[in-house]
Amino acid sequence: MTQGVTAMSREIYDLHMLIFWVCVIIGVVVFGAMFWSLINFRKSQGAVPDTTMVHNTKVEIVWTAVPVIILIAMAVPAARTLVAIEDTTKTELTIKVTGFQWGWNYEYLDKGVTFFSRLDRKSDTARELGSGIDPNTVDHYLLSVDNPVVVPVGTKIRLLITGADVIHSWWVPAFAVKKDGIPGFVNEAWFKVDADKPGLYRGQCAELCGRDHGFMPIVVDARTKEDYEAWLSAKAAQQKSAAAPAGTEATPTASAAPVPAPALADAR
Amino acid sequence: MAEHSVAAGHDDHDHKPHGWRRWVYATNHKDIGTMYLVFAGLMFFIGGSMAMVIRAELFKPGMQFVDPQLFNSMTTMHALLMIFGAVMPAWTGLANWMIPMQVGAPDMALPRLNNFSFWILPFAFTLLLSTLFVPGGSPAGGWTMYPPLVLQNGASFPMLIFAIHMMGASSILGAINVVVTILNMRAPGMSLLRMPLFVWTWLITAYLLIAVMPVLAGAVTMLLTDHFFGTTFFTAAGGGDPVMFQHIFWFFGHPEVYILILPAFGIVSEIIPTFSRKPLFGYEAMVYATASIAFLSFIVWAHHMFVVGMPLAAQLFFMLSTMLIAIPTGVKVFNWTATMWKGSISFEPPMLFALAFLFLFTIGGFSGLMLAIVPADYQYQDTYFVVAHFHYVLVPGAIFAIMAGVYYWLPKWVGNMYDMTLAKWHFWLSTIFVNVLFFPQHFLGLAGMPRRIPDYAVQFTDWNMVSSIGGFGFGLSQLLFPYLIWKCVTAGTPVKVNRPWEGAHGLEWELPSPAPYHSWSTPPSDEVIAKGAFH
Numbered sequence: 001m002t003q004g005v006t007a008m009s010r011e012i013y014d015l016h017m018l019i020f021w022v023c024v025i026i027g028v029v030v031f032g033a034m035f036w037s038l039i040n041f042r043k044s045q046g047a048v049p050d051t052t053m054v055h056n057t058k059v060e061i062v063w064t065a066v067p068v069i070i071l072i073a074m075a076v077p078a079a080r081t082l083v084a085i086e087d088t089t090k091t092e093l094t095i096k097v098t099g100f101q102w103g104w105n106y107e108y109l110d111k112g113v114t115f116f117s118r119l120d121r122k123s124d125t126a127r128e129l130g131s132g133i134d135p136n137t138v139d140h141y142l143l144s145v146d147n148p149v150v151v152p153v154g155t156k157i158r159l160l161i162t163g164a165d166v167i168h169s170w171w172v173p174a175f176a177v178k179k180d181g182i183p184g185f186v187n188e189a190w191f192k193v194d195a196d197k198p199g200l201y202r203g204q205c206a207e208l209c210g211r212d213h214g215f216m217p218i219v220v221d222a223r224t225k226e227d228y229e230a231w232l233s234a235k236a237a238q239q240k241s242a243a244a245p246a247g248t249e250a251t252p253t254a255s256a257a258p259v260p261a262p263a264l265a266d267a268r
Numbered sequence: 269m270a271e272h273s274v275a276a277g278h279d280d281h282d283h284k285p286h287g288w289r290r291w292v293y294a295t296n297h298k299d300i301g302t303m304y305l306v307f308a309g310l311m312f313f314i315g316g317s318m319a320m321v322i323r324a325e326l327f328k329p330g331m332q333f334v335d336p337q338l339f340n341s342m343t344t345m346h347a348l349l350m351i352f353g354a355v356m357p358a359w360t361g362l363a364n365w366m367i368p369m370q371v372g373a374p375d376m377a378l379p380r381l382n383n384f385s386f387w388i389l390p391f392a393f394t395l396l397l398s399t400l401f402v403p404g405g406s407p408a409g410g411w412t413m414y415p416p417l418v419l420q421n422g423a424s425f426p427m428l429i430f431a432i433h434m435m436g437a438s439s440i441l442g443a444i445n446v447v448v449t450i451l452n453m454r455a456p457g458m459s460l461l462r463m464p465l466f467v468w469t470w471l472i473t474a475y476l477l478i479a480v481m482p483v484l485a486g487a488v489t490m491l492l493t494d495h496f497f498g499t500t501f502f503t504a505a506g507g508g509d510p511v512m513f514q515h516i517f518w519f520f521g522h523p524e525v526y527i528l529i530l531p532a533f534g535i536v537s538e539i540i541p542t543f544s545r546k547p548l549f550g551y552e553a554m555v556y557a558t559a560s561i562a563f564l565s566f567i568v569w570a571h572h573m574f575v576v577g578m579p580l581a582a583q584l585f586f587m588l589s590t591m592l593i594a595i596p597t598g599v600k601v602f603n604w605t606a607t608m609w610k611g612s613i614s615f616e617p618p619m620l621f622a623l624a625f626l627f628l629f630t631i632g633g634f635s636g637l638m639l640a641i642v643p644a645d646y647q648y649q650d651t652y653f654v655v656a657h658f659h660y661v662l663v664p665g666a667i668f669a670i671m672a673g674v675y676y677w678l679p680k681w682v683g684n685m686y687d688m689t690l691a692k693w694h695f696w697l698s699t700i701f702v703n704v705l706f707f708p709q710h711f712l713g714l715a716g717m718p719r720r721i722p723d724y725a726v727q728f729t730d731w732n733m734v735s736s737i738g739g740f741g742f743g744l745s746q747l748l749f750p751y752l753i754w755k756c757v758t759a760g761t762p763v764k765v766n767r768p769w770e771g772a773h774g775l776e777w778e779l780p781s782p783a784p785y786h787s788w789s790t791p792p793s794d795e796v797i798a799k800g801a802f803h
Contacts, residue, residue, distance in 0.1 A: 001647055001714045016644045023634040030601060030630065037608035038623070041544070049545040050610040054802070060553055063602045064595060071591045074641065079584055081643040086580045127331055127723055135329040136726050142329075143725045166417040167510060169575060169650060173716045178646045180576045182511060183416060184504020187577035206575075206650040206718045208410045210417060211337045214721030 002173050005197040005222075009176035011081050019074055026070070088188045091158035095149065099161075099168025099181035099205065102212035106149045109160075112236045119215045120144045127215060143202040148219035150235075152228035154195030161187045166210060172203035172218055180207055193222040284785055292387075295379035296785060297364045298681075300386050304361025305674070307389060309750060311353030312667075314397070316743055318346040323705075323739035326732050331723055339722035340408035345396070347411035351528065352435045353393050355662070358670045359531045360385075360442045363470050366677065367446060369776040370464050372455025372797065374789045377448040385441035392434035399424035410720065412517060413488065415502040415510050419495050426496070429488045436481040443477035446470055455775075457794035461555070462801035464774050465548065468555050469534030472562045476523045476530075479566075484520040487513060511576050518569035526565045529661060530558060532629075532669030533600060536622045538774070539676055540604050541802070543619035544611030545771040550603040551802040557596035557603075564593050574645045583642050590640035594633070601630055616769065617691035621672035624664055624699045632660030635710065650720075653713025659706045664699070671698075671749065678753065679768040683782030684760025690752050697745035704738030774800040 003013045041047040096107040103118035119127075123142050126133035135141040151157055161170050163181035171178040175191040193201075203218040223231065284290060294300050321342045325333050334342070364382065368375055376382050399406040404422020407413075413428070421428065450471045454463070463471075491513070493499040500506025502513045533554075541548045548554065570578060570586040578586075604626055613619070635657040639645050648654060671694075679685050708731035713719075717728045724732065763781040778796055779787050 002716065012643045012647060015641060016638070016647065019638050019641055019644065023637060027630070027634060030605065031627065033605050034608070034623075034626065037605065037611070038613060041608060041611045041613050043545070043612040043614040047610075047612040049612040051546055053549065053606070053610055054547045055550055055552075056606075059606070060550060060599070064599060067595050067598045071594060075588060075591060078587065078641045078643060082583060082587075083580065085643060085646075086583075129331045129333075129335060131330070133330070135723075141726050142723060166420070167414060171650075171718070173647060176643075176647055178575050178649055182504075182576065184510070185577070203716075204718050204721075208340070208414075208417065208720045210420060211335075211340065211408075213340070214336060214718075214723050 004174040004176050005194050005199075005201065006175050006191050007194075008081075008085060008191065009174060011084070012176045015077060015081055018077065022070060022074060088158055088190050091156045091190055093152070093155055094158045094160060095151070096160045096162070096186075097149075097170050097181065098164050099170065099209070099216070100164035101166065101210050102205075102216040104149075104168075104170070104216065104218060105164075108232070111232060113232060113239060115147050115235075115239075117145045117147045117149060117219070119217060120146050124215070140202065142215065143204070143217045143219070145217055145219045148200065148221040150221045150223060150228060150231050151193065152225045153193045153198050153222050154225065156190055156192045159189045159191075161189060167207050168205050168209045168216070169207035170203070170218060171206040172201050172220055174201040174203075175220075178206055198222045198224055198227075294383055294386075295375075297368050297376045297379070297382065298783065298785065300376075300379075300382050301361045301364030301366075302681075303386055304357045304364060304389075307386075308354050308358035308361060308670075311349050311357070311393065313746070315346050315349030315354055316746065318342045318349070319739060320743050322346065323736040325722055326724070327736040328733065329724055329726050329729055334722070336722045337405060337408055340410075340720065341400070341406035343720055344407045344409065344411055345400075348396060348407075349393070350662075351411065351524075352432075352439075353389075353396075355528050355666050355670070356435075356439060357389060359470070359473070359528075360439075360446075362466075362531065362535075362670070362673050362677075363442075363446050365681065366776060367449055367467055367470060368453065369779060369783060369787055370467050370774055371450060371453060371458050372775050372788045372792045373449060373453035374786055376445050377453050378445045381441055382445055385438045385445065388434050388438040388441075392431045392438065395427055395434070396431040399427050402427070412514075412521070413491065414517075415491060415494065415513050418491060426492065429492045432488050433485055436485045439477050440481050443474035443481075446474040447478070450474075455788065455791035455797060457792075457797045458775075461552065462797060464534070464800075465537035465551070465554055465558075466531065466534035469530040469532075469537075469558050472558050473527050473530045476527050476562055476565065480520040480523045480527075483516060484524075487516040487520065490516075511573070514573050514576060515570065518572045519566075521572065522569040523562070523565040525658075525661075526561060528666045529629075530562070532625065532666050533558060535669045535673040535676070536604065536625055539618045539622040539672055540607050540626075541773065542676075542769050542771045543616060543622075544608045544613050546607060546611040547773070547802045548603070549606035549609075550599070553599055554603055557599045560596040561593060564589060564596070568593065571640060571645075574642050575649050587640055587642045591637065594637050594640075597633055601626070601633070616675075617686075617688065617695055618672045618676035618769075620692065620695045620699075621668045621675060624695070625668045625672065628660055628664035628668070628699075628702070632657055632665055635660065648713060650718055651713035652709040652717045652719055655719045656706050656709035656713060659709070663706065664702050668698070674753070676769070677776070678756060679763045680776055680779070680781050680783055682757050682760065683763055683780075684756050685763050685768060686752055686756035686760055690748060690755075694745060694748040694752060697748070698742060701738045701741035701745060705735055705742050706738070708732075708735045708738075773802065 001013055001016050003010050094109045098105040103116055105116050107114040122138050126135055126138045161179045161181040163183045168181040177189045177191050179187045179189040201220045205216040325339055402423040407421050407424050407428045409418040490501040494501055500508040502508045502510045537548055568590045571590045639648055712728055712731050717724055766780055767777045775792055
């Protein structure tokens, strides 16, 4: 599992490693006892069964109580992390993410910027049945898009995730964010990329959503705050000028959203 | 003991119908059991060949063989066939064969219902498999049938729903028969706490089936009315909620996974004592642990849906309740280990499969515990880590236990011993390849490969190749199993004794081999029952 580039993803990674090692230690003890029995109590080695050994209350209490203690020790840090994950207050930027068959729409709320993001052309050609193109020759095969979603580093960003047609799931492993986009409902999630870790972070749709479920990647372009601001104003200006001559019916933010916007019910 | 076998042996002179009538009109529990097992085997190979299509497409990146839609159909149909067509009927088949023999009853309580519950299945699966040839292809929305996606299926959609209804009806009837048989047909003296663990686990499984199959039927019926009759149970535009389907489905689905595994616990609890030549350790604890698992299975369902956006309190509740399951499951694993401790262990094929179950199911248990931890589950959910987890508990879990059961009781069923060497080959090939197949899938999931995708980014290539090689090896080595059974039936060495395994306990071993067509028409004596019981 990746350690990721957010404080939360590292916390989840640590939790994962903690439970992994707990399982390994229990496994060594339990499998050790099994192998010990299989080696030392073989009939071929003349082992004689102790048929009176059918029950032992003391031992049974111990091997019920010890797991309880271990489980509590695992549950406490897990619950603490979960509470932190669910805290979506004090966010500085909100992006609405709409999954559709098969791609993503991003809308920067109150910024006048919205665009679609799909599998890039090269991967899309190479992935056709019998395309004859070696996927190894395609840059970031199936994990690159035409329009990455650009975000500032060091900023707590809130995502409002929904689906336009069927259920999708927005997942970027480096942020440890995975949340379903459900038609008619809005889910919340957040992440804050480390200030010193600008870069491209890739993910995929994680909920089966039809024929091209495997072909709707996510690319997040995390930039410094200055670069992000520059990108945002350029993008907003470009979208404004593109929208203006298109007619009066187009509103600035909805002009590029032919996907029917789902009714906004309360966040679950 | 000897006089009982003779008494039972007289029954073999009973008339039985011959030719096709024996099977179509079957009311004998052994014949119906055989039909269930043969049917399960057939579905196992059809479902398995679909898995081969999946592993072939995933052997390397890029699309080589199938369209993504067909790929999705393969994953969907593979799951439906394996769960409802292979594992569940195999358990019902074993229940039919063994429960009357183990509780000292002459037959199942409701023989004609038994016939009906089996004969629904070929129709259900013919209908399901015929969707491969209808416009739009087979169901491709996953066996979990989540709306709105499932509603996009074409002509196959109503066929899927009707097939599920038939499978559900068959399971409920089979379960009712098991409950009635166990509660009413036990020989005098066979008290509940003298029953073999396989009978106990099946009794609890049968209650789970009766409780949850109607829930599944309700859920899919709501899908049907949403699609055809304008209801909006699962459509937000009409005030419904797609996630409500997931809650209802998993309220069925989680007990369902215990339906698939509890009888396996029963079989392993029969086999390990036999080949350790020692009574089961903690018999009563095993019964109570099984009951606790069954109870807990009703309050953990939403751990399948941690990323749908549930409130914090609900996530915490389902995390903690799920973690609780580790306790009774741990008790079982410890009891099996303690049964082997200070035993006198030998390694015949049933024991080998039971041991593989013990080790590999425990690995599946560990990954299950990891998946319960909600924050970590955000990274695991819908990745190959989950695929690895449930295949570890279902293939070397449920399916190895079924094979262990067949290897254990086959000599009793047909009166012939099978080829031990070949069975050991089957065991070693299966066990090695099943790990080559599924262990790398843990790595793929942790590296970030989502499940249910027909093609993947190139960094996932190596472990997918390894996994596919394991898949082909596992698939091919399963061909040994029907060959071995066929060879045993037609040309095996006669067993001659009642008890081919010297350490075996239980009433079925008091009967001659092969077991007579009608067994226990005179109930066994209290003394015989007491001798076979662990408690």
